[in-house]
Amino acid sequence: MRPPDSLILGPHFLALQERATHEIDWILPAFLVGALLIVFARLYHPRKFGIFWALPFNRGVKNFESEFNPNGVKDVFDVLLTLNFYLVYTLGCLLVLPVQMGIFNFVRILFIIVLFFLVRNFMSLLVGWLFRQQEGIAVVQNTSLAYRSWSALWLFPLVVLGTYSPFLSDGSHPVILFFMMGGYLISMCISGLRLWNLPAGLNYKILYLCALEIIPFSFLIYWLTSL
Secondary structure (H helix, E strand, O other): OOOOHHHHHOHHHHHHHHHHHHOOOOHHHHHHHHHHHHHHHHHHOHHHHHHHHOHHHOOOOHHHHHOOOOHHHOOHHHHHHHHHHHHHHHHHHHHHOOOOOOHHHHHHHHHHHHHHHHHHHHHHHHHHHHOOOHHHHHHHHHHHHHHHHHHHHHHHHHHHHHHHOOOOOOOOHHHHHHHHHHHHHHHHHHHHHHHHOOOOOHHHHHHHHHHHHHHHHHHHHHHHHOO
8 A cells, every 4th residue: 555645755845835835836937037037138138148148257347247237128128137136136035035925925025115115215315415425336236236137147046946845945045145245245346346435535435335335234134034
C-alpha cells in the first residue's frame, strides 16, 4: 500500500504547496506585468536594452546612466524599466519580510517604496537647488535609478523561482535579500562616485551621503520590517 503524501513529502512540503495554491495565485498577473514591461522595453529600444542589460560592465556608459530619467516620460524605455524596478523590489520584499503573501501587503509595500523614493528624490533636488548643484544632483539621482532598475532585471527570475518552487521558497529568501541589498548598494556606491566628482565642498558631499542616502535607507529598512 502506498503511504499517504504527508508521510512521503513531509508536512513542510505540503504546507508550501498549499501556500502556493491559495496565497499566491494573485501574483501571477504581477509577474506577467513585469515580464511584459521587460519585453516591451527590449522591443522599444533593442540597442539601449543591450547596453542596459550589462550596465556595470560596459565602458563609456556614463552619459547613459546620467540620462536615465523616467520623469516627464521623455523615453518610454526608462519608464518601463523604472516601473519594473518598483514591481520586482516590492515582490522581493513580500517574499523576504515576515508578512502574508496577500495583495493588501503588496499594495502597502509598493506604496512605501514609491513614497520613499519620491520624497527622497524631491529632497535631493531641493538640496541641490539650495547649493546650486541642481544638474549634478540630477545626474546622481539618474545614475542611482539606472542601477536599481538594472538590478531588478536580474532579480526578477530569482523572485519568480522563490515564489513558485516549493524546494526553493524558504531557502531562496536569504539569496533574494542578498541580491536586493547588493543591487541597492551598487547603485548607492556608483551614484556616490558621481557625487564625489561634483565641484562641491567635502562637507556638502558627506552631509548629502549621510542625510539623503544612508539615513533614509536605514529608515526604509526599519519601516518595512515594522509591518
